[in-house]
Amino acid sequence: AQTVTQSQPEMSVQEAETVTLSCTYDTSESNYYLFWYKQPPSRQMILVIRQEAYKQQNATENRFSVNFQKAAKSFSLKISDSQLGDTAMYFCAFGAGTALIFGKGTTLSVSS
Amino acid sequence: NAGVTQTPKFRILKIGQSMTLQCTQDMNHNYMYWYRQDPGMGLKLIYYSVGAGITDKGEVPNGYNVSRSTTEDFPLRLELAAPSQTSVYFCASSYWDRGTYNEQFFGPGTRLTVL
Numbered sequence: 494a495q496t497v498t499q500s501q502p503e504m505s506v507q508e509a510e511t512v513t514l515s516c517t518y519d520t521s522e523s524n525y526y527l528f529w530y531k532q533p534p535s536r537q538m539i540l541v542i543r544q545e546a547y548k549q550q551n552a553t554e555n556r557f558s559v560n561f562q563k564a565a566k567s568f569s570l571k572i573s574d575s576q577l578g579d580t581a582m583y584f585c586a587f588g589a590g591t592a593l594i595f596g597k598g599t600t601l602s603v604s605s
Numbered sequence: 606n607a608g609v610t611q612t613p614k615f616r617i618l619k620i621g622q623s624m625t626l627q628c629t630q631d632m633n634h635n636y637m638y639w640y641r642q643d644p645g646m647g648l649k650l651i652y653y654s655v656g657a658g659i660t661d662k663g664e665v666p667n668g669y670n671v672s673r674s675t676t677e678d679f680p681l682r683l684e685l686a687a688p689s690q691t692s693v694y695f696c697a698s699s700y701w702d703r704g705t706y707n708e709q710f711f712g713p714g715t716r717l718t719v720l
Binding site for chain 2: 497502528535536537538540543584586591592593595596597598
C-alpha cells in the first residue's frame with residue numbers, strides 16, 4: 494500500500510523569504526502522479542502544483558516549485574518570496590490508482 | 606461553472622440520526638469521491654465512483670453509503686450517526702482518462718458534528 498509522510502507538522506517563515514516543505518512517499522508503482530494541495534482557513538482545497546513521475550524535470554508554477562527525487566521517493570515543495578496569503582495547511586498527495594493518498598499536512602504560517 | 610458544490614456547509618446531528626450530504630458537479634467528470642478530514646489529519650477516502658451506477662469502497666467506508674444515479678450527483682448517506690463520524694467531509698471530482706491522472710476538484714466541505 495502507498496503511504497505519504499509529511500514530517501513537519503508546522504513551519505513558519507517571514508514574508509519574502511523562501512521555505513521548503515518536505516514530503517516522502519512509499520510505493521512500488523512506476524507510473525504515478527504527485528500533488529501539493531493548499532488548504533487555507535476557508536477550508537477549500539486548492540491545487541498548487543503537480544508532477545508526473547515519468548518526467549524528470551521538476552514542475553514549477555510561478556513562486557512554487559518542487560524538488561522531485563524519484564529514487565529517494567521525495568517530493569518537496571519550495572515557496573519563494575513567501576506572501577501572507579500563503580498561510581495555509583499544505584498537503585502532499587500521491588495518485589496512482591483511483592483516488593489520492595494524502596499526507597497529514599504541514600501548517601505554514603507567513604508573518605510580516 | 607459552479608464546479609463542485611456541497612450542501613449543507615454545517616450540520617449537527619444527534620447520535621443515531623441519519624442524513625444525506627449532497628454533492629453535485631457540473632464539469633462532466635466521470636470520477637467522483639468522498640473524503641473525510643479529521644482534525645490535524647489528511648483526507649481519507651470513504652467511497653468513490655467511476656461513473657453513473659458504479660461505486661466502490663475506499664479506506665474508511667463503514668457507516669456510510671453512496672449512490673450515483675447521474676454523472677452530476679454523488680450523495681453520501683450516513684445511517685445511525687456516531688460521534689466517530691464527527692469530521693469535515695469533502696466531495697471531489699476528476700476526469701480520469703486512461704494513462705492520465707488529472708486534477709481532482711474539491712467542494713467547499715461540510716462540517717459535521719455528532720453529539
